[in-house]
Amino acid sequence: MRYLSALLMLLVCLSSPALAQSTPPGPAMLIADDVFLEGDNTLVAEGNVEAFYEGRRLKATRVTYDRSTETLRIDGPITLVDAEGDLLVLADAAELDRAMENGLLSGARVVMDDQLQLAAHEMSRVNGRYSQLYKAAVTSCRVCENGRPPLWQIRAERVIHDQQEQQLYFDNAQFRVLDTPILYLPRLRLPDPTLERASGFLIPSVYNSSTLGTGVKVPYFIKLGDHADLTLTPFIATKTTTLEYRYRQAFRNGEIEFNGAFSDDDQGVRSTRSYIFGEGRFELKRDFILTFDIEAVNDDTYLLDYSYSGKDRLDSQLAVERARRDEYIRAAITHFRTLRTNEQDSFVPTLSADAEYERRIFPARLGGELRLSAETHTHFRSSDTLLDGADFDPYSDGLDLTRFTTEANWFRSWILPGGVHTRLQTGVAVDSFFVDQAGLTSDSRDTNLTPSASLQLRWPLLKRTATNATHVIEPMVQLAWVGGDALNIPNDESTLVEFDEGNLLSLSRFPEPDRREYGFSAAYGLNWTRLDPRGWETSLVTGQVIRDERQLELSGLSSFSNVSGLQGRSSDFLLAGQLKAPNGLALTARGLFDAGYQTTKASARASWQNELADIGATYVWLRRDLAENRPGTISEWSVDGSYRLSRHWTGSANWRYDVASDRNVTAGIGLTYTNECVEAKLSASRRFTSSTILEPSTDLSLTVALRGFSAKTTDKSYIRTCRN
Structure with a gap:
């Protein structure tokens, strides 16, 4: 044994x-x-x-x-x-x-x-x-x-x-x-x-650009212990010498990541150009979360020239927040920089600081929910000019603004006979404004007391058909009143207003409290949903807002832009819908229509997702409106997607077309071969837009990855089979 x-x-x-x-x-x-x-x-x-x-x-x-x-x-x-x-x-x-x-x-x-x-x-x-x-x-x-x-x-x-x-x-x-x-x-x-x-070394790639020339990228990964690493990617081309980098580190209570590059070329104003993007998140004591992000570049066209980012405004932020079931706290400071050719940093808010607190209380005797909130906001422009630009053009003034807002709202809901859902809201808000360098067109300081009340009624009606499809039809109406008087304060926060199904039943459709809707108003709408057990889903929302004359006088017609959909006594008619099919097809559309049934704003998105395809197309139409810094009509198509042509071949493409200007904006095409041991990607892209500091460019790239070492085959459907 x-x-x-x-x-x-x-x-x-x-x-x-x-x-x-x-x-x-x-x-x-x-x-x-x-x-x-x-x-x-x-x-x-x-x-x-x-x-x-x-x-x-x-x-x-x-x-x-x-x-x-x-x-x-x-x-x-x-x-x-x-x-x-x-x-x-x-x-x-x-x-x-x-x-x-x-x-x-x-x-x-x-x-x-x-x-x-x-x-x-x-x-x-x-x-x-x-x-x-x-x-x-x-x-x-x-x-x-x-x-x-x-x-x-x-x-x-x-x-x-x-x-x-x-x-x-x-x-x-x-x-x-x-x-x-x-x-x-x-x-x-x-x-x-x-x-x-x-x-x-990681996977190298061959790159060709009409602006940067032909070159190769060879990334090298450096392990800095078990919780940090650095990736250096030399990019040597005929028209540039670039070193890209990525640094990552994980901590016990958070993580950070920085991406950036240094380039020596003759494409920009500077011979040496660079950028850095960074972000981090840390868990602090008492459930607080600290987050930060850094975005900086020393040349306005650098990000586009090297395809690092398409952003035309950079923002760096440091924020602390805590979200609990009945409490929310947040404080943040943000630095902005514009890369747009028609903007100057001195006229754009450079620094912005925000702090907010919100608390929910459920009083036993009163019932319902009591919501208390306090908020402060301030932003600073480096311009010293005393000229106050028009509300729709905040880039021609140097005003600095500080706002304090406190608000208390009480909510209570009931179910009436017949299944009518009733929601009552009443509250009061206090807004205080302090404006520096406002010029002669607005007050330097002012305070407003704004009481409010609203009553919402929803009546969901349900029906099931012989095919087990479920229809839910929900008529809804809101009666609202907001007291107080409009202040002579520049519109510096609510310059862009969106009217959609999300704020149809709201006391104010302005994004920030520097503008409010006053007087009496009524909103009505209809929500229809159909659910089919075979996988079909359909929804449709319609609605409109009606105001009294006093609200128009207090709010001021200039507060809402001409294409916001909310100008006038009666708003534009809102129509939004969605369709989902069991084969992965999804259609979403939203539009605003005026009294003459003319389109004010419209957008639509179609997508098809399944095991072979991930394709989407978007159309956007926006009428010309200087109040929204849009001197011309926007009519634009964009298409993006990929399709698995065979077991190992996948094609991809993207295209953006400006219908109003009748010109292409960007276009790209790609082809990928994948099996169990290799992945090869060939892509080509073209940027057609040009400006005083930007030229059209064409980019080509080829990347070949050997699977089995650093790149693994996670999708087993790409593995080849042996034939006798």
Whole structure:
């Protein structure tokens, strides 16, 4: 029995392609057709030998243990699978010592993480840590028994796998494509598939641009411990020398990430251009969250020239907030910088600070919900001019504004007979304004007391048809009153007003309290939803707002722009709808229509998503309105998407077209080939727009990634199959 126990313990400690270093305790099981002794020192198990231990499984034809030499001989074919299923070892035969730390396997093949294959004439085990493969071939491509070579492979005289460091070292390596040598490397180091992070080169890409020339990007990943890393990407092209970087670090209570680049070129005003974008998030005590983001660039066109970002206004912010069930606290300071050619930083608020507090209370005697809030906002312009520009043109003045707002609102809901949902709201708000450099067109300071009350009625009606489709029709109406008087304060926060289904039943459609709607008003609408058990979903919302004459006088017609949909005694008619089909098709549309049934604003989005396609198209139409800083009508199409053309080929495209100007804005096309061992991306894009500081440009890029090392195949549908 002691021979059998020794054999079992030796067999079951195989736990990696390099075998385990120690013998773990615990029960094991050996199954064989025959188990017998040869002499006094040799135990033999033969015939369908299988050993099991803690999920690991070894299969062989014959196993012989010699007690005198403490060696183990295993006759194949040998198959070893580890407990996690990430490792498969195949061999013709093996000779190992008692501790399984040294030995030799012939005709060995190792499959790591169901991804990378290593085949060799011999594989030796050294010191329980290293596996040496001689005359080895390494690939992650599917190898079929038809004599055809894999798409790519690395041939080497010797491959050493360091189990502890999870690294593969190659001596005299050849990189082959369809068995044709392409590249020779005397030394090569690559991570094995089980290693998540390791210093080394990442996937290179070839890049061509009409503005930057032809070049190559070669990223290098640097591991800075277990919680930080740095990626440096030299970009060498005919018209630029650039170093891109990304730094990431994880902390116990948060994380940070910075992206940026330095460039030496002759494309901009400066010979050396750079940018930095950074963000971070930290969990503080008492459930507070600290967030920050940094956006800075030293040349206005740098981000577009290098396709780093399409933003035309940069904002850097530091904020602290806490959200609980009945309380919300937030404080933030923001710095803005404009990259638009028609704006100057001195006339745009450079610094902005905000603080807000909101609390919900549920009084037992009064019932309902009491909501208390306080908010302060201030913004500063660097301009010293005393000229107060028009409300729709805040870029021609230098005013600085500070606002304090406190508000208390009480809500109570009831269900009336017949299922009518009733909601009563009443409250009061106090707004105080302090304006510097306002000129002569507004007051320098003022305070307003604004009481308000509203009553909402909703009557949801439900019907189920013979096909089990459910219809929900909900008429809704709101009666509202807001007291107080309009202040002579510049419109510096509510310059853009949107009228949609989200604020149809609101006391004020202005985004900020520097403008409010006063007097009596009524809003009515209808919401219809249809749900089909076969996967169809349809919804439609309509509505309109009506005001009395006094509200128009107090609010002022200039407060709402001509295309906001809210100008006049009766607002434009709102119509919004959505359709979802079980095949992944979705349609969404929204529009505002005036009394003459002319469109004021309209937008529509169509998308199709399934296993093969992810395609979307958007159309936007906005009427000309100087109050919204829009000197001309906007009519624009944009299309983007990808489609899986076949098992391995995926096409993508994007296109943006300005209908009003009858010209293209941007266009792009891409083609990707993906299988289990390689991914190649070819893309081309064109920017057609131009300005005094920006020229049209065309970009081409090619990226080839070898899967199995740093890039893994997560989607098994791309794996090729062998044909007889």
